[in-house]
Amino acid sequence: MSITLRDKTIHLEGRCGVEEAEILLGHLSTADVRVDLGGCEHLHAALAQLLMAAPVPITGEPGGFLGTWLLPFLSAQPNPDGNTG
Numbered sequence: 001m002s003i004t005l006r007d008k009t010i011h012l013e014g015r016c017g018v019e020e021a022e023i024l025l026g027h028l029s030t031a032d033v034r035v036d037l038g039g040c041e042h043l044h045a046a047l048a049q050l051l052m053a054a055p056v057p058i059t060g061e062p063g064g065f066l067g068t069w070l071l072p073f074l075s076a077q078p079n080p081d082g083n084t085g
Helices: 018-028 044-055 064-075
Strands: 003-006 009-016 033-045
Touching: 003 018, 009 018, 009 044, 018 044, 033 064, 044 064
Parallel strands: 009 033
Antiparallel strands: 003 009
8 A cells, every 4th residue: 555644644655546545535634644755656646636635734755756846836735824835
C-alpha cells in the first residue's frame, strides 16, 4: 500500500494510484494530520484533487514533476487558519 497513516502523518510513497483515493480521503478526515510527499514518485490526479481540497499541511519534497510543479501549488493552499503557506 502506498498510503499509510503513522503518528498523525499521512505518508504517500512510491506510485499512488486512483485506487487509493478512498483510503486517502479516510485518512484526511483524521483530526490534525499532515501529509508527507517525500517518498511519492507518482500521484494520480484524483489524489492531487483531494489534497487540494483538504486544508492540511504538506511536508516532504518529492522529486521530478511533483516537486517542481505540484508541491508549490499545494503549499500555497490555505491552511486551516485561512492563511496560505
